[in-house]
Amino acid sequence: MLSTPAEGVCTPPSPRLPRPQPNGASPVRRRGEEGAGCSPRRTSAPEPPDCAVAEKGGRTGQDAPVQRARDGQPLRVDDAGAELVDLLARSGLEASLSWTGGVWRVEPAEPGAGVRLDLADAELTGGEELVVVDPELVPFAALAITRADGSRQASDRTVSGRLRPLAGRTAATYPGLEVDGSPGGRLTGVHVVVTDRLLLEADVAAVGAALDALPLVLLGLVGEGRPTPREVLARGLDAVAADLATQLGAEVGVALLSLPAVEGADVALLPALLERAGAARTSRARALARTGPHSQGAVGPLDGGPTSATWDEVVDALERGADVPAGTASPAVVRELRRLHPARHARGAVILFTGLSGSGKSTVASGVVAALRAEGSRTVTVLDGDRVRTMLSSGLTFSREDRDLNVRRIGYVAAEVARHGGTAVCAPIAPYASTRAEVRRMVEEAGGVLVLVHVATPLEVCEARDRKGLYAKARRGEIPAFTGVSDPYEAPTDASLVLDTSRQGLEECVSAVMALLREEGLVLAPAPAP
Ligand SMILES: Nc1ncnc2c1ncn2[C@@H]1O[C@H](COP(=O)(O)OS(=O)(=O)O)[C@@H](OP(=O)(O)O)[C@H]1O
Numbered sequence: 415m416l417s418t419p420a421e422g423v424c425t426p427p428s429p430r431l432p433r434p435q436p437n438g439a440s441p442v443r444r445r446g447e448e449g450a451g452c453s454p455r456r457t458s459a460p461e462p463p464d465c466a467v468a469e470k471g472g473r474t475g476q477d478a479p480v481q482r483a484r485d486g487q488p489l490r491v492d493d494a495g496a497e498l499v500d501l502l503a504r505s506g507l508e509a510s511l512s513w514t515g516g517v518w519r520v521e522p523a524e525p526g527a528g529v530r531l532d533l534a535d536a537e538l539t540g541g542e543e544l545v546v547v548d549p550e551l552v553p554f555a556a557l558a559i560t561r562a563d564g565s566r567q568a569s570d571r572t573v574s575g576r577l578r579p580l581a582g583r584t585a586a587t588y589p590g591l592e593v594d595g596s597p598g599g600r601l602t603g604v605h606v607v608v609t610d611r612l613l614l615e616a617d618v619a620a621v622g623a624a625l626d627a628l629p630l631v632l633l634g635l636v637g638e639g640r641p642t643p644r645e646v647l648a649r650g651l652d653a654v655a656a657d658l659a660t661q662l663g664a665e666v667g668v669a670l671l672s673l674p675a676v677e678g679a680d681v682a683l684l685p686a687l688l689e690r691a692g693a694a695r696t697s698r699a700r701a702l703a704r705t706g707p708h709s710q711g712a713v714g715p716l717d718g719g720p721t722s723a724t725w726d727e728v729v730d731a732l733e734r735g736a737d738v739p740a741g742t743a744s745p746a747v748v749r750e751l752r753r754l755h756p757a758r759h760a761r762g763a764v765i766l767f768t769g770l771s772g773s774g775k776s777t778v779a780s781g782v783v784a785a786l787r788a789e790g791s792r793t794v795t796v797l798d799g800d801r802v803r804t805m806l807s808s809g810l811t812f813s814r815e816d817r818d819l820n821v822r823r824i825g826y827v828a829a830e831v832a833r834h835g836g837t838a839v840c841a842p843i844a845p846y847a848s849t850r851a852e853v854r855r856m857v858e859e860a861g862g863v864l865v866l867v868h869v870a871t872p873l874e875v876c877e878a879r880d881r882k883g884l885y886a887k888a889r890r891g892e893i894p895a896f897t898g899v900s901d902p903y904e905a906p907t908d909a910s911l912v913l914d915t916s917r918q919g920l921e922e923c924v925s926a927v928m929a930l931l932r933e934e935g936l937v938l939a940p941a942p943a944p
């Protein structure tokens with residue numbers, strides 16, 4: 415399933431819209447050669463592309479008459495959704511299309527599962543074909559329904575079937591394609607090397623060795639779910655193109671193409687994608703790509719390029735603040751890599767203590783703050799539970815909703831601190847795993863590192879301490895929903911460190927946190943004694 419599905423707004427079909435006239439009569443031809451994809455379609459004549467649809471099981475699009483679901487009401491998608499559905503249909507990919515709350519989600523389906531389409535209240539049965547139209551109501555894909563599940567009103571209603579392309583969308587330039595800095599270009603008659611990450615020297619050597627003809631264009635994939643930000647990839651590919659041009663004695667262009675990552679389907683989408691991008695559709699066109707561990711399921715290291723070990727070594731060296739071994743990447747690419755993988759001690763960090771009231775969160779957090787300040791390499795912001803409750807979250811109760819809001823606010827502020835390279839130390843109870851996960855997400859999205867410390871002092875010890883007399887009140891029923899007594903605490907399973915202050919002294923707890931921070935490279939190891 416997709417980790418980062420593409421989303422776009424879907425307009426519910428309106429009975430007042432003019433009916434589209436899908437062209438479903440043309441035969442579906444056989445799948446093109448691997449890597450060569452479909453023949454170019456350069457006219458607007460309504461002719462289906464030379465792509466096959468999946469032919470495993472069920473009916474193919476070839477023999478299915480196009481009938482319109484819901485008495486002619488097609489499914490209308492926005493531009494972004496249309497581009498993706500079009501590529502999926504042209505690639506013969508099995509996919510899951512779901513429509514939830516007016517938003518399209520496109521996900522590859524389980525192998526062999528055909529296409530799943532979740533629709534709130536369409537009346538669909540097996541044997542029909544659902545037409546997908548773009549914002550101009552041009553039909554461009556059809557879903558041959560083989561199964562319809564769920565009751566009519568059920569919002570999780572699912573129909574299964576197979577997508578096939580119709581002739582509506584012409585293969586003009588692909589939106590979001592930028593060739594040599596200008597939007598709206600085409601990639602006619604060129605070799606194309608596709609990547610969504612920066613190229614190391616071994617990649618460059620592999621490209622040089624694999625090429626048997628020119629001209630060459632380095633095509634960078636950017637967009638949601640892709641590992642390399644657009645500007646970083648653009649600068650990195652420009653540098654590599656300049657090197658390659660010198661090495662090959664030929665012109666090497668750079669193109670960028672916006673396409674959200676489709677996990678497990680990126681490589682399969684390439685032929686259709688290159689066709690839409692206008693690249694040469696002969697054997698001279700090639701996409702040198704395979705899926706790799708660092709590509710987040712997207713197009714990864716080039717065939718013959720560096721092994722994942724090489725890439726791991728580069729990232730590891732950068733994150734330790736060390737130099738990249740000479741000859742691994744060009745200086746310009748190293749500069750971009752440094753931006754992408756800053757040394758950990760220069761990255762923002764959030765230390766989130768979680769645990770029951772009285773477990774020792776604030777006391778240990780204060781000790782860590784003092785140790786960090788003494789160490790001196792990081793600026794520290796403290797988001798102490800009590801101060802947050804009086805300042806940031808005054809007026810909030812201890813209902814689940816308010817606790818979540820409180821912890822989310824702490825997470826938001828902490829993530830902003832991390833975004834600018836600082837360290838935030840937070841000590842709320844944060845009793846719910848899902849909210850802690852949200853904090854982790856916010857921090858990581860801001861480029862920071864989250865260190866979760868579970869102060870797992872047993873309830874009996876916390877209750878015996880009862881510094882504020884709150885446990886006694888909670889037991890008497892004077893405080894409702896008290897964590898550990900009458901409200902839940904979900905112990906983390908993803909903590910970096912677990913402490914128990916009933917068995918570990920304060921100094922030991924603080925040292926354990928500081929040792930972890932050093933181990934993680936977030937704090938530099940003390941300089942050796944002279
Ligand atoms: N019902 C209830 N449950 C738990 N705790 C309660 C409650 N009412 C008041 N208090 C006091 O509020 C402190 C916890 O606030 P937090 O902001 O850390 O809680 S939460 O993360 O929003 O759940 C907590 O302080 P600490 O002892 O510092 O944890 C309590 O003293």
Ligand SMILES: Nc1ncnc2c1ncn2[C@@H]1O[C@H](COP(=O)(O)OP(=O)(O)O)[C@@H](O)[C@H]1O
Pocket residue numbers: 769770771772773774775776777778841879881915916918919920921923
């Ligand atoms: N090893 C320890 N680490 C932290 N606190 C400890 C330890 N041993 C005893 N304590 C006491 O436990 C209490 C913890 O209170 P506090 O830090 O406010 O907890 P919390 O913030 O989790 O509510 C303090 O009175 C502290 O002195």
